[in-house]
Amino acid sequence: MSHLTRRQFLSLAAIVGSFGYYVIKQETRKKVVIIGGGASGVIAAKYIRKSNSSIDVTLIEQNKHYYTCFMSNEVLSGMRTMQSIKYNYEHVSREYGINMLYNTAIAIDPIAKTVRLQNGDSIAYDRLIVSPGIDFKWKSLKPYDTNIIPHAWKAGTQTVILRQQLEAMKNGETAIITVPPKPFRCPTAPYERASQIAYYFKHHKPKSKVLILDANATFSKQALFFEAWQKLYGYGTDKSIIEWHNVGTVQAVNIEKKRVTMGDFEDEYTGAVLNIIPPQTAGKIAIESGLTDNSGWCPIHPKTFESRLHKEIHVIGDACMAHPMPKSAHSANSQAKICAEAVISALQEKEMAKPSYNNTCYSIAGKEFAMSVTTIYHVNNEKIQVYKNATGQSPLNASVEYRKSEVAYAYSWYNNITQDMFNSTP
Amino acid sequence: MQGHIFKLLFFLGMMWHGAVTAQISAQLSMLVNSCVVCHGTNGSSVGPATPTIAGMRRFLFVTAMQDMKSGKRPSTVMGIIAQAYSNNEIELMADFFSTQKIVRYPQKFDAKKAQKGKVLYEQYCKGCHNINGRTQSLSNVIAGQWIPYLRIRLSEFRYQGASSPVMADILEYFIQNNSEDSLEELIHFYGSHQ
Structure with missing residues (x-):
């Protein structure tokens, strides 16, 4: 013992100590x-x-594979492949010693x-x-075949079905998206989806339209989406590729006629593609x-x-x-x-x-057009609340460069959050 | 004997110290875990645009956060996010990220541009932003930083230069003597370091 220096003693003690701790x-x-x-x-x-x-x-x-819902709207427009949103648990479970039970x-x-x-x-x-x-x-709706009327609100096969249906559409036909009452997964995603589909139509089926039938009177980033749609898809004109209507909830679905009945007035809408996002x-x-x-x-x-x-x-x-x-x-x-x-x-x-609570959400409305919302929260009186003025959205009428930079940041957000989850790339 | 008692006390002290550090590190983790969602594991971003913040100069990290908090430095989401953090929390984040090793991921670059950029780098940038290490205590390492980010940041310096009048002046001087294309060549040169 007397031959040990203080440093040696401390190292030894730490080794012995941690071994005992381990046992x-x-x-x-x-x-x-x-x-x-x-x-x-x-x-x-x-x-x-x-x-x-x-x-x-x-x-x-x-499942052994995980398809992220985030960025899956880009698969619908053809900007992204399914492969680019597909991950597995091998790396993260190995690196951190997580027991996986499939x-x-x-x-x-x-x-x-x-x-x-x-x-x-x-x-x-x-x-x-x-x-x-x-x-x-489903209680609020009579069950129907989701392989024919996809929700695509869980990414995977459903995303592929909806993409294939959009591709099979003829120029001039209409795709309908119905939005359920809040709260639902990803509050801006229906509107981003409409934008992505409109982007696809603009370049491949310019006479086609996306019709959003919404149970809600207002939605997240509404003014920003209206601006994006005006600038990119002629929103507000009679040639608009996107239409948005607040018409209540889905009352009935006719699977053969691809028809939905909406709201208290039971208005009927028919489309070549029906994307019903069910209540959740x-x-x-x-x-x-x-x-x-x-x-x-x-x-x-x-x-x-x-x-x-x-x-x-x-x-x-x-x-x-x-x-x-x-x-x-x-x-x-x-x-x-x-x-x-x-x-x-x-x-x-x-x-x-x-x-420390936070959220940042990007919506990509077109190839070089994205907008964000970000908020930091804290707990006050047993409730989660927005922290003072730490909340905000992208400004309206921002420059072309600004919207383009937000697309680059949106992709960065996606790449880094998936890296955080899976310690690997698709 | 006295020596042994001293050693024992010292050891117990170290254990106690360890327990306290663990508590601090839980708080620090909570803070930095919020950053890494966008800025990557330990602050090394997988890109394409969110910058790597690992290995930033401590002082420059604090300045960046404070300037975004005050609005002096332009940003998209960071000006909003920075509102939520106290000076002390910003210092803690700076302690952490400034001591993290930079991990560089491959990115696409134009080899010809990068080669031309090297000459310009030797002439204009090397003094402060040396690619082989730090020569200036007030400059960040930018070798291997994401190309789209470098483009955005340089544009901010040029057109919204309040956060760094020095860089605004240098860039004005650079453009007067060269061209927009040469700035792009510089960006590719820095981006080519992986």
């Missing part, structure tokens, strides 16, 4: 299970492991603290994070596990995203009620990082760091 931790390793590997689930898994590798993290995900969670037992899988297995957890995304409220709720597992309230979404404690209905279960992403944060990929990313810190703190019985 103890092996026996009492805390287990976190996460249901759903989307924009929030995979981030929660990665950031828990990144901050604390002594916690065991299992991610239950149905399976479907079918039930949660909040008392026994287990998750049951489709294959009959049961997984125990100390903390559960539920990030199932959205499901559709939290994902099925959240509803069946009693994590939702009457609204169909999951109430949470805003600082920790722990469910208000079941202890030790957290809900993040589109399924949770985090108003005024929109249901977006960026919100999901932010919520997941806060939730990761909340879960680590709870398991270690330490005080949690002050959460």
